[in-house]
Amino acid sequence: MNTQTNIPEDMELVYGFPEALTEVSTHYCPGCTHGVVHRLVAEVIDELGIRGTTIGVAPVGCAVLAYNYFNVDFVEAAHGRAPAMATGLKRVNPDKVVFTYQGDGDLAAIGTAEIIHAATRGELITTVFINNAIYGMTGGQMAPTTLPGMITTSTPTGRDPILAGYPVKMTELLAQIAGSAYITRQMAADVPSILKAKRAIKRAFLTQMHGLGFACVEVLSTCPTNWNMDPWKAMEWVKETLAPAYPLGDYKMTDEVKALEVR
Amino acid sequence: MVKELLKGNVAFAEAALRYGLEAYFGYPITPQSEALEHLSGRMLEEGRVFLQAESELGAINMVYGAACSGVRVMTSTSGPGFSLMEEGLSYIAGSEIPVVVVNMMRGGPGLGNIQPSQGDYFLMTKTAGHGDFRPIVLAPASVQEIIDMMGLAFDLAEKYRTLVLIAGDGAIGQMMESAELPPMQPVRKERPAWAVTGAQDRDMNLITSLYLNPDRLEEVNWRLQAKLAVIRENEVRCKEYETADADLLLVAYGTVGRICLSVMREARAQGLKVGLLRPQTLWPFPEKRLLELAGQVRGMLVVEMSAGQMLEDVERAVRGKTPVQFYGRLGGIVPLVDEVAAALRKLDEETSQEK
Structure with a gap:
């Protein structure tokens, strides 16, 4: 948290602008939860005191410009390759904290091999995985996580699994992998779920910092623009439609991860 | 060491x-x-x-x-x-x-x-x-x-x-x-x-x-x-062999460059004034030096284990100032000294007639 703020001596700073965020407006659409999750990651970085030792890897997709919003060292990966880049960064900087921030197209389609093998190696990196079941930046095409029947600009009559396959559940897949230490699915759809997602992100960073293995936090998120919904309805849709299809919860948590104190 | x-x-x-x-x-x-x-x-x-x-x-x-x-x-x-x-x-x-x-x-x-x-x-x-x-x-x-x-x-x-x-x-x-x-x-x-x-x-x-x-x-x-x-x-780098008095120039890189060195020595032994330019940087390409040599030699023979890729850079470099011929082997075949020597004789004969 920004400690530069002048606070009277008899008062305590309980809320402020995170030091790990830059003070600029984001390009995200109204009602999009990228901004919310960015803030959660930044608060976690501040609370863990790792702003000066953290390296972020940005994806291709709506969060391609994430590095404009985080006040930490950043690199921009090719589409889907963030876990490979993060691997290279972490292996030559084992004392640093390396995280990737990826969307569903990036992580669950073009970058499937990279994320699976990063997990397989138990790579000591943290992945924040935004799943809003659609390609946002390219204009609302089908994502690997698009639900059956969902209308997108590349499934105009709704996703037909016979033609276009079934949604892929990455969290369930990653949880099967021996190198994974902490694999969880959260959502950013209301205050309680957002606070819970923050604790999960903090646990995922701590998993890396304690050298316990690969950690990934999937966050079910909104895309009001490409879902053709207003922000409120989009939040409701996450809870009512997306979360039942992608059940929330911790899918893998080793005993060491469980023992981590997350405040 | x-x-x-x-x-x-x-x-x-x-x-x-x-x-x-x-x-x-x-x-x-x-x-x-x-x-x-x-x-x-x-x-x-x-x-x-x-x-x-x-x-x-x-x-x-x-x-x-x-x-x-x-x-x-x-x-x-x-x-x-x-x-x-x-x-x-x-x-x-x-x-x-x-x-x-x-x-x-x-x-x-x-x-x-x-x-x-x-x-x-x-x-x-x-x-x-x-x-x-x-x-x-x-x-x-x-x-x-x-x-x-x-x-x-x-x-x-x-x-x-x-x-x-x-x-x-x-x-x-x-x-x-x-x-x-x-x-x-x-x-x-x-x-x-x-x-x-x-x-x-x-x-x-x-x-x-x-x-x-x-x-x-x-x-x-x-x-x-x-x-x-x-x-x-x-950063252009190339290695030249016997180019000072060369009438004909072999241009080849890597393994083929070595083969062409043998070809050059055999040809020299037979009285043919042959030189070799072996690029050590393919980019940047030794184009200035090739252009200079184009004014000196009767012709150039580019030899590659390809259908003629560096050939295009040599042709571009010499700007038509000298005939450029090509000998290549494909599919993983390494050219033999005799094959290249035959191609060199052909270049010699054809450019002798021209002059």
Whole structure:
């Protein structure tokens, strides 16, 4: 948290602008939860005191410009390759904290091999995985996580699994992998779920910092623009439609991860 | 130091390590896997980073990540793997970070075979990825030369913050020769100011190849081109043999360059004034020197293990000032001295009649 703020001596700073965020407006659409999750990651970085030792890897997709919003060292990966880049960064900087921030197209389609093998190696990196079941930046095409029947600009009559396959559940897949230490699915759809997602992100960073293995936090998120919904309805849709299809919860948590104190 | 009998792939891998290689990421592919095998043990012995990736895509992006931290890092591969790495190479070029990649060319296209080839000349010198960029491309012709070029490759990559490729062929990788390795260098302790290492007590560093504003991207591109112009001016390297009085010139690189040296010596013994120019940098290409020689010789014979790729650069360089003929073998066939000698006699006869 920004400690530069002048606070009277008899008062305590309980809320402020995170030091790990830059003070600029984001390009995200109204009602999009990228901004919310960015803030959660930044608060976690501040609370863990790792702003000066953290390296972020940005994806291709709506969060391609994430590095404009985080006040930490950043690199921009090719589409889907963030876990490979993060691997290279972490292996030559084992004392640093390396995280990737990826969307569903990036992580669950073009970058499937990279994320699976990063997990397989138990790579000591943290992945924040935004799943809003659609390609946002390219204009609302089908994502690997698009639900059956969902209308997108590349499934105009709704996703037909016979033609276009079934949604892929990455969290369930990653949880099967021996190198994974902490694999969880959260959502950013209301205050309680957002606070819970923050604790999960903090646990995922701590998993890396304690050298316990690969950690990934999937966050079910909104895309009001490409879902053709207003922000409120989009939040409701996450809870009512997306979360039942992608059940929330911790899918893998080793005993060491469980023992981590997350405040 | 003493000379040792070394296999090309092992030699360049050990040389890279001794030139301070801090991390190697790779994926096995014939005919260069011995490099990866060698480093799998040696890098760990020296307390450095080795990792076998899940694919060449994974490997090049691991290299990209590590290079963003300003460490000496490399990978090595062969044709099909190089194709996969092109995505990463373009990002690396766009980000202007130093990276070294060895390509031990094999027969293509497609899966082709695992015999020596020079069919990736276009790929390495002209189309190593999307967008406007050129890597520096070094072409060794012996085990000793690839050892020496590893040091040069890292120095050039870091001097210009650019991509340096080493265009070997299966023969260079697989053959054993006596050669001398460099003394052991430790890895560099300090990281360059631009590197991504955690923003402790400084502003954040960013490494990206994304510039959404076209004015800004054009500016970046012009700056890149200006850097390439400096490289083009200063980093051309080639080796000349008996060119001073040559009437005919052989032009060949790598393994074929060595074969042509034998061809040249035989022809000289028979009284034919033949010279050889062997480019050691394929980009930048020794075009000025070739143009000079075009004014001196009756004709040039370009010899390659391809259908004529460097040939186009030679033709472009000499601007029609001298006849340029070509002899090539494809599919992993290494040309024999006699075959090249026959092509040279043909050039001699045809250009004698002209004069």
